[in-house]
Amino acid sequence: GENVEQHPSTLSVQEGDSAVIKCTYSDSASNYFPWYKQELGKRPQLIIDIRSNVGEKKDQRIAVTLNKTAKHFSLHITETQPEDSAVYFCAASIRDNFNKFYFGSGTKLNVKP
Amino acid sequence: EAGVVQSPRYKIIEKKQPVAFWCNPISGHNTLYWYRQNLGQGPELLIRYENEEAVDDSQLPKDRFSAERLKGVDSTLKIQPAELGDSAVYLCASRRGQGARETQYFGPGTRLLVL
Numbered sequence: 001g002e003n004v005e006q007h008p009s010t011l012s013v014q015e016g017d018s019a020v021i022k023c024t025y026s027d028s029a030s031n032y033f034p035w036y037k038q039e040l041g042k043r044p045q046l047i048i049d050i051r052s053n054v055g056e057k058k059d060q061r062i063a064v065t066l067n068k069t070a071k072h073f074s075l076h077i078t079e080t081q082p083e084d085s086a087v088y089f090c091a092a093s094i095r096d097n098f099n100k101f102y103f104g105s106g107t108k109l110n111v112k113p
Numbered sequence: 114e115a116g117v118v119q120s121p122r123y124k125i126i127e128k129k130q131p132v133a134f135w136c137n138p139i140s141g142h143n144t145l146y147w148y149r150q151n152l153g154q155g156p157e158l159l160i161r162y163e164n165e166e167a168v169d170d171s172q173l174p175k176d177r178f179s180a181e182r183l184k185g186v187d188s189t190l191k192i193q194p195a196e197l198g199d200s201a202v203y204l205c206a207s208r209r210g211q212g213a214r215e216t217q218y219f220g221p222g223t224r225l226l227v228l
Contacts, residue, residue: 034216043117043204045219099161099163099168100161103155105155
């Protein structure tokens with residue numbers, strides 16, 4: 001099956017700086033990649049997603065890039081704010097089975113004011 | 114649109130006791146997932162339903178875990194008997210299930226502590 005690896009496990013940045021979280025996947029059949037944000041004690045919530053026919057997608061301060069050849073995708077957060085502090089999870093879904101998701105192990109982002 | 118509802122939110126039990134979790138997915142969502150999330154880790158799939166059929170339960174410890182989704186809507190996950198290692202957050206998620214453009218939506222989870 002698919003294997004998703006996520007790095008780093010923790011990331012600390014100063015408010016206003018950028019943060020980058022990277023994920024790799026193993027199955028070239030994967031073609032849908034969502035990112036979730038989970039605040040302490042709360043449910044994971046989708047913040048952005050990308051499909052394999054697109055190389056980059058932006059939504060205000062958040063962007064995701066996908067390199068299908070290298071099988072990796074990244075989350076970029078610019079102008080970080082303290083409320084961005086949370087755990088971020090990447091996931092991958094396989095083309096023939098869109099209903100099954102494989103999750104990374106998460107990155108704890110701490111934005112220092 | 115109401116989100117995924119789970120109950121209870123918290124549960125503390127002693128080992129060897131049974132426990133059950135309930136999930137009500139978003140209306141119209143055919144696919145329902147149960148995940149287990151250990152502290153500091155990503156969600157791990159336990160079982161996935163397409164309507165009332167369990168289509169992926171390869172990760173479900175069947176000696177003590179069971180699940181059902183009798184009418185293709187609500188679902189119950191049961192552990193009997195619970196072990197110390199079962200302490201985790203149990204997340205339910207649902208998805209419309211009609212192609213690649215649909216993501217899944219998570220419930221708030223049930224935080225289980227086994228003493």
